[in-house]
Amino acid sequence: MRTALHGISSFHSSLVTDIRLAAAAGFTDLEIFYPKLVRYLACGGTIETLRQRIADAGxxxxxxxxxxHIERHSHEDFEYLLREARKITREAEMLGAQTVMVLPRNGIDHLSRTQIMDIMTRNIGAIAAIGRDHGIRYMIELPAFTQFHTLAQVQEIYDRVGATNIGVVVDFWHFHASGATPEDVAAMDRERIFGVHFCDGRRPKDSEGWDETVLRACMPGEGEIDLAAWSDAVRRSGYQGPWSVELISPWLWEADPECLLPKLQGILAQYAAPV
Structure with a gap:
């Protein structure tokens, strides 16, 4: 069983600190939070040194x-998106990663469903083509608070793009908040599940906004999500890859990560372990 530390869970820690603490906590993998990698490289670090440090930590x-923001679609913004895609893809390849997550936001929510799907098909198709030259896959997050958030929409992308290196991340909170069910996950094609975000939280109340730092501000097991049911659904799908623990809580980010991360690993291992 592979368990990964999502770097957003230790938000204030450096990437180098994440490596040390993830290994000490018993994680097998890292889901690198890209802003930390950008900062590390901007401050003079190198991919080669980082990769060796990760390997040395086991x-x-x-x-x-x-x-x-993979929904960017004006000519200039689209070209800039592809430059960013090439950069993160090269870096992921150099780090030995297999998968890059791609994340849509709210930039096209005001458009019709047809327009949204046309833009996402073009953009994801172009990104997928970049990955084929580097052996990189892309897992699509389906944010509950956008107009691109359903499994039916991502299936349409698969059908229209026709690429095998695009899939989805089963994010417990986003799926739960968007109205998906564990049975939906259990019925998914396991070859299209490229990752799992193990997390908790709640849906917004009436008139409450979609602020993840409020709605997800809890340890796994303290929210409204049935973690056992969702974890069982992932296993029933046949998915065999790593599970990442993802914590989005400003208060818990202030905790000592040396104490917090072993707790997160312990909870994740409890639910992700085969029954």
């Missing part, structure tokens, strides 16, 4: 997360 990189 870890591997499962995912790099994320190529953000």
């Amino acid at each position: 870890l591997r990189v499962s995912h790099v997360s994320a190529l953000d």
Whole structure:
């Protein structure tokens, strides 16, 4: 069983600190939070040194997360998106990662469903083509608070793009908040599940906004998500890859990560372990 530390869970820690603490906590993998990698490289670090440090710690990189705002669609913004895609793809390849997460936001929510699907098909298809030259896959996050958030929409992308290196991340909170069910996950094609985000939280109340730092501000097991049911659904799908623990809580980010991360690993291992 592979368990990964998603770098957003230790938000204030450096990437180098993440490596040390993830290994000490018993994780096998890292899901690198991309802003930390950008900062590390901007401050003079190198991919080669980082990769050696990860290997020396007995870890591997499962995912790099994320190529953000993939809904950008004006000519200039689209070209810039592809430059970013090439950069993160090369870096992921050099780190030995297999998968890069791609993340849509709210930039096209005002458009019709047809327009949204046309833009996402073009953009994801272009990104997938980049990955084929580097052996990189892309897992699509389906944010519950956008107009691109359903399994039916991502299936349409698969059908229209026709690429095998695009899949989805089963994010417990996003799936739960968007109205998906564990049975939906159990019925998924396991070859299209490229990752799992093990997390908790709640849906917004009436008139409450979609602020993840509020809605997800809890340890796994303290929210409204039935973690046992969702974990069982992942196993029933046949998925065999790594599970990442993802914590989005400003208060818990202030905790000592040396104490917090072993707790997260213990909870994740409890639910992810085969029954």
